[in-house]
Amino acid sequence: MFKAFSRILRFTRELWPLYVLVMISSVATALLALATPFLVGRATDVIVETLRNDSPAEAAMKSIMWIALALLAVELTSTVVRNVGGWFGDVLSTRMRQILSDRYYAKLLSLPQSYYDNQVTGTIISRLDRSILGLTDFVNSFANNFFSMLLTVVMILGITAAYYWPLALLLAIIFPMYLYFTTLTSKKWMVWEKEKNSNIDLAQGRFAEVVGQVKVVKSFVTELRELSLFQKHFSNVVDLTRGQSRYWHMMDIIRLGIMNLIFCAIYFTLFWRTLTGHFSLGDMVLLLQFVVMARQPAQMMSWLVDTAQRAAAGSIDYFKAMDELEEKSANPVLVDASRPGGAMSISEADVNASVRPRMQAPATGPVIEFDDVTFEYIEGEPVIHNVSFSASKGQKIALVGESGGGKSTLVNLLLGLYSPTSGALRVCGQELSDTTASELRSSVGVVFQEPALFSGTVRENIAYARPDATQEEIEAVAKKAYAHDFISNFAQGYDTLIGERGLRLSGGQKQRIAVARAMLKDAPVLVLDEATSALDTKAERVVQAGLEKLMVGRTTLVIAHRLSTIANVDIIVTLDQGRVEEVGTPAELAVSGGIYSELLRLTASSSAADRERLKRFGFHDGAEDDEDEDELGVELKEDEQGATSQTTSTTN
Known part of the structure; x- marks a missing residue:
């Protein structure tokens, strides 16, 4: 537990001025608290002496008036100092939450895709809430x-030792005794707490998934x-809490029982010393x-240790994430922001540099x-084997193969989400190992099957990569x-606000905004x-028309689900279980007898068996709806007439 908190202090070392101010205010509060018993004791002696002498x-x-x-x-000074110290404490905890949260977020953004492959989104979010909030509270x-x-308490021990050292010894015994018995319970308590946290993370992780995909849940009843x-999951938490709490409180009975015996001895000592004349009545009152002031912290130690253990248990999950290795090509500014002493604010220049x-x-x-x-993905189990192909400026290259053949993995490699185990991957003439993630990804535009829009306005989503884009530029690409x-x-x-993930838009509308964004x-x-694989025929063709404009002047890698989509590409690469089978033009591969020619045959076939095999490639059967085709032609013609004569600039 002490190790966990010492790491937190090191991790937030820039807060040392606040730590110092909290300590100063705490010392002042403690000193002022000690003044009251002395003054009350003095008043008692004055009153007793007056009454005894019949003065x-x-x-x-x-x-008495001056006292x-x-x-x-x-009391007034104590009130002011305590509240000033409370203000510093509130600022300290809030700043600590900011630092821990910012660094956690920066860390997550710098981690490789492989980390997310083994995590539940809700669990990552739960860790931000449970771990950091518990620590800062x-x-x-x-x-x-x-x-x-x-x-x-420390000062009280010193003062009581000056009056009568055995009394100070009795008081001092309480705290190590309490900590000793608490330590005996900690190991078992932490096991229960870890299991509870695991159940809570699973429950909240699933909760986030269900809320995010509530349509699927409702449609499958x-x-x-x-x-x-x-x-x-929460029932398991309750069951674990029953055993955990029972054990804790049984041990607390033992701790408090022994503490009560010690306080009994303290009271007897005070009464006995006063009765025998060693202490004045004022001394006894003092x-x-x-003793009463020392008793409160002793009784609060149960709460303190309980809260500290929860915070320490939460910090384990937090620092486990923080100890993960960043992706090799992560932005240095991002990596720095995730580390102790790193930048607490990202400059506009850094943001602009990362997206250009x-x-x-x-x-x-x-x-x-x-x-x-x-x-x-897993050592010793390659999913891509000795793949070689290339595309020049302006060329369109299509990846074709059965589902699970490695197409999406090649895209992930191109985006730098993973690094090749062996071989070389070059983009714009540069080795991926020699470029940063921001350099690579700023140079690659992507339109995924799922548009992945953000809550906010249409304008904000189109301008996601370029927030400073003008209205004219946004409308031109739209x-x-x-x-x-x-x-x-x-x-x-x-x-217009489009809702989370663009829920207020149709599939075709979302994808067209994604195309405009790219x-x-x-x-x-x-x-x-x-x-376009998730769209109906009409929406697909509208989006495809936009994609055709997007591809002009760019080197394009296409994974498609219709042969019509890839019929006009320059090169087709066919993949079979992670290996390149053929590389060539559509005309060449149409007669080669390989995967592409097989797809052409399956598409032309009307047999159920061939249709079923076609699905393994993720391809539609090629059936066209003439009515949709006519409607689409009218729609595209109207869109073309409404478009400006501007053309989207392309990067050389």
Whole structure:
């Protein structure tokens, strides 16, 4: 536990001025707290002495008045100092939450794709909430209350030792005794807490998935099943808590029972010393107040240790994520922001530099080049074997093969989400190992099968790669993506809120916005990862028309689900179980007897067996709807007439 908190302090070392201020205010609060018992003890002695000597009350009134005023001054000063220290404590905990959250987010953004392959999104989010919030809540409570109490106890031990050292010894025994018994329970307690956290993470992870895909849940009528799974996880948490809490409180009875015996001995010692004349009545009152002041922190240690253990348990998950290795080509600014002492604010210059293409497509030679590339997700189990092919500036190259043949893996490699296990991969003439992730990805535009839009406005989504784009630039690419007309029909136009993941838009509308987004990015390399496979025939053709404009002047890698989509590409690469079978033009491969010619045969066939085999390639059967075709022609013609004569600039 102490190791966990020492690491947190090192991780947030830039907060040292606040740590110092909290300590100063805590020391001041502790000193002021000690003044009250001394003043009350003095007042007691004055009153007792006056009554014992049968002196006139008026003689002692002046002393009592000054003591009362001193008590008022002490209490007022204590109130001010305590609240000033509380303000510093609140700022400290909030700043700590900011730092831990910012560095966690920066770390997640710099981690390789392989990390996310083994994580549940909801669990990652839960860790941000549970771990960081638990840590900062503990720090807030400790800074605002318990730290000053502990300092007060230390001072009380020193003062009581000056009066009678055995009394101080009895008080001192309480704290190591309590910590000793607490340590005995910690190991077992932490095991329970880890299991509880695991169940909570699973429940919240599933919760996030279900909320994000609630349409699927409702369409399969699995609401009760999902609720049942959620309830089971939290039921496990309740069962674990029963055993954990029972054990903790049984041990707490033992701890507090022993502590009560020690306090009994303390009270007896005070009464006995006063009765035998070693202490005055004022001394007894003074020391009794000190004992009461020391008792509160001792009784709060159960809460402190419980809260500290929860925070320490949460920090384990947090630092486990923070200890992950970043992807080799991660942006250095991002990596720095995730580390202790790193930048707490990202400059506009850094943001702009991270999204601008830094590579240019060479006029001659390959723009994309896979050179004997082998890749394995799991060591010893390659999924890509010695793949070699290339594409020059302006060429369109299609990847064709059965599902699971390695097409999407090659795209992931091209995007730098993974690094080849062996071989070389070059983009714009540069080795991936010699480029940063931001350089590479700024030079590659992508249109995925799932558009992956963000909540916000249409304008913000189109300008995602270029937030500074003008309205004219945004409208120009929207027209070329055949999106301007339907956007203009919205009441708020480009300022229309589209909802989370664009839920207020149709599939075709979302994909056209994604195409416009890629156009505005204006990268020299383009990847179309089954960009129209989720759309109906009409929507697909509208999107495909936009894609044709997007591909002009760019080197394009296409994964497609229709032969018509790839019939006009320059090169086709066929893949079979992660190996290149053939590379050639559509005309060459149509008569080669390989995968592409097999697809042509299957598409032309009407047999059920051939249709079923065609599905293994993820291809549609090629059936066309003439009515949709006619409708589409009219729609595209109208869009073309409404488009401006502007053309989207392409990166050389």
